Amino acid sequence: MDALRKTTVIEPLNGSLLGSIRVPGDKSISHRAVLLAAMAEGTSRLSGVLDSADVRSTIGAVRSLGAQVSLSKTADGSLEGGVVGWGSAGPHQPDGPIDCGNSGTTVRLLMGVLAPWDISVELTGDDSLRRRPMRRVCMPLVRMGARFEPEDNETLPITIHGTRKLRPIDYATPVASAQVKTAILLAGLSANGTTRVTEPAASRNHTELMLPGFGAQATSAAGVAEVEGPVTLKACEIPVPGDPSSAAFIACAAALIPESAVQIEGVSLNPTRIGFLRTLEQMGVDASRRSVSSLGRELTGIISVEYCDRLHGCEVPADKIATLIDEIPVLSLVASRARGVTVFRGVDELRVKETDRAAAIVEGLELMGVDAWIEGSDLFIEGNPEAAPSPGTVFDAHDDHRLAMTWALAGMVCGVPVEVSGFESVAISYPRFLEDVRGLVR
Numbered sequence: 001m002d003a004l005r006k007t008t009v010i011e012p013l014n015g016s017l018l019g020s021i022r023v024p025g026d027k028s029i030s031h032r033a034v035l036l037a038a039m040a041e042g043t044s045r046l047s048g049v050l051d052s053a054d055v056r057s058t059i060g061a062v063r064s065l066g067a068q069v070s071l072s073k074t075a076d077g078s079l080e081g082g083v084v085g086w087g088s089a090g091p092h093q094p095d096g097p098i099d100c101g102n103s104g105t106t107v108r109l110l111m112g113v114l115a116p117w118d119i120s121v122e123l124t125g126d127d128s129l130r131r132r133p134m135r136r137v138c139m140p141l142v143r144m145g146a147r148f149e150p151e152d153n154e155t156l157p158i159t160i161h162g163t164r165k166l167r168p169i170d171y172a173t174p175v176a177s178a179q180v181k182t183a184i185l186l187a188g189l190s191a192n193g194t195t196r197v198t199e200p201a202a203s204r205n206h207t208e209l210m211l212p213g214f215g216a217q218a219t220s221a222a223g224v225a226e227v228e229g230p231v232t233l234k235a236c237e238i239p240v241p242g243d244p245s246s247a248a249f250i251a252c253a254a255a256l257i258p259e260s261a262v263q264i265e266g267v268s269l270n271p272t273r274i275g276f277l278r279t280l281e282q283m284g285v286d287a288s289r290r291s292v293s294s295l296g297r298e299l300t301g302i303i304s305v306e307y308c309d310r311l312h313g314c315e316v317p318a319d320k321i322a323t324l325i326d327e328i329p330v331l332s333l334v335a336s337r338a339r340g341v342t343v344f345r346g347v348d349e350l351r352v353k354e355t356d357r358a359a360a361i362v363e364g365l366e367l368m369g370v371d372a373w374i375e376g377s378d379l380f381i382e383g384n385p386e387a388a389p390s391p392g393t394v395f396d397a398h399d400d401h402r403l404a405m406t407w408a409l410a411g412m413v414c415g416v417p418v419e420v421s422g423f424e425s426v427a428i429s430y431p432r433f434l435e436d437v438r439g440l441v442r
């Protein structure tokens with residue numbers, strides 16, 4: 001590691017985690033709410049929107065395309081307000097390239113938003129985003145009629161040339177990816193007929209759930225999602241529930257810290273997002289959920305988790321990985337303190353996130369004296385209930401928010417001061433992570 005890189009000291013927690021908390025708004029739903037509102041005719045009202053660097057990338061992108069976004073910060077830290085969309089007039093040709101920062105969701109979904117318009121837009125991002133694969137989205141959009149320059153480029157910067165003459169497709173995607181699926185469905189809204197995406201395993205379905213509120217026909221079931229086009233979206237109201245991916249950090253911390261019991265309120269309980277709860281249960285954790293309401297068509301409620309002194313390893317099958325893909329780093333930390341081996345099957349997608357998360361998990365757990373290894377597409381962790389980092393251990397988050405929070409928790413749950421380099425990346429999805437965890441200490 002670069003000796004000059006800034007590290008953040010994470011002090012141990014002195015106590016258990018007890019009580020109730022609300023986590024910030026869901027990142028995936030926030031991106032979609034802003035994008036669909038920007039595409040719609042009229043003024044949509046959004047509330048509970050996550051205020052984080054990734055969502056700000058999406059807001060910046062739609063502004064540069066002509067949407068008027070007036071979201072302001074509320075007392076609870078979320079963003080609320082109106083978005084006036086471009087509707088049937090379409091987006092403006094922006095003045096220059098659109099920088100999507102660190103956000104894979106922003107750039108991939110934008111490709112689907114831009115494909116149906118006669119404009120050319122250069123898309124780029126930070127060092128991490130410029131390493132991530134884009135052909136998975138460009139390929140199906142080319143089949144629909146869009147063009148990309150350079151042709152067949154895997155990485156950003158890429159210029160998309162849209163067309164008003166988009167064709168619907170019936171596409172079987174080789175990866176279970178909600179970003180790929182959503183890009184195709186958003187483009188399909190402007191094509192004449194049914195656009196269908198079939199996935200090897202069902203990925204998060206927020207787009208399909210949100211579209212009918214905007215007046216579009218959309219369905220998803222058993223890994224098949226469809227939209228009917230052409231349709232101009234009509235403005236609507238979107239309340240954004242709490243983010244289960246952020247809740248997972250609190251839940252896993254509670255499972256690992258003696259005498260903890262926490263309730264996370266107002267969180268999305270969408271079944272395509274809460275695979276981590278099933279995995280915690282399989283490991284012996286008393287983890288439950290109670291649905292309270294539906295925010296729009298998103299099931300919302302309370303997650304309760306208690307400390308478990310008998311954690312044991314488990315196996316997560318490949319067809320469930322999409323339901324917990326972003327939670328694998330923190331679940332690996334739980335697995336590292338469990339008795340026996342945990343295996344996550346079919347985790348190739350971890351290698352193309354903000355960093356290679358599979359390699360980074362192995363690297364970080366090694367610093368805790370835990371054996372973790374990759375065989376083919378599977379990640380194995382041989383747990384040890386006594387595993388802990390030595391005081392002063394420096395973890396490298398590789399500027400990846402999910403790793404930053406995982407390694408901060410490694411120190412906190414083991415009662416050991418550690419340092420995390422690249423900790424600032426928590427701004428991507430959960431800026432007040434440390435305050436939220438510390439606020440539960442009793």
Ligand SMILES: O=C(O)C1=C[C@@H](OP(=O)(O)O)[C@@H](O)[C@H](O)C1
Pocket residue numbers: 027028029031104105176177178179180182204325326349
């Ligand atoms: O659609 C989304 O909002 C997301 C989909 C997932 O990515 P993939 O589609 O690449 O699996 C996930 O990892 C990402 O954090 C958010």
Ligand SMILES: C=C(OP(=O)(O)O)C(=O)O
Pocket residue numbers: 027054102103104105106326353354402429
């Ligand atoms: C992978 C993630 O996001 P994105 O793909 O939008 O960068 C994430 O939030 O963990």
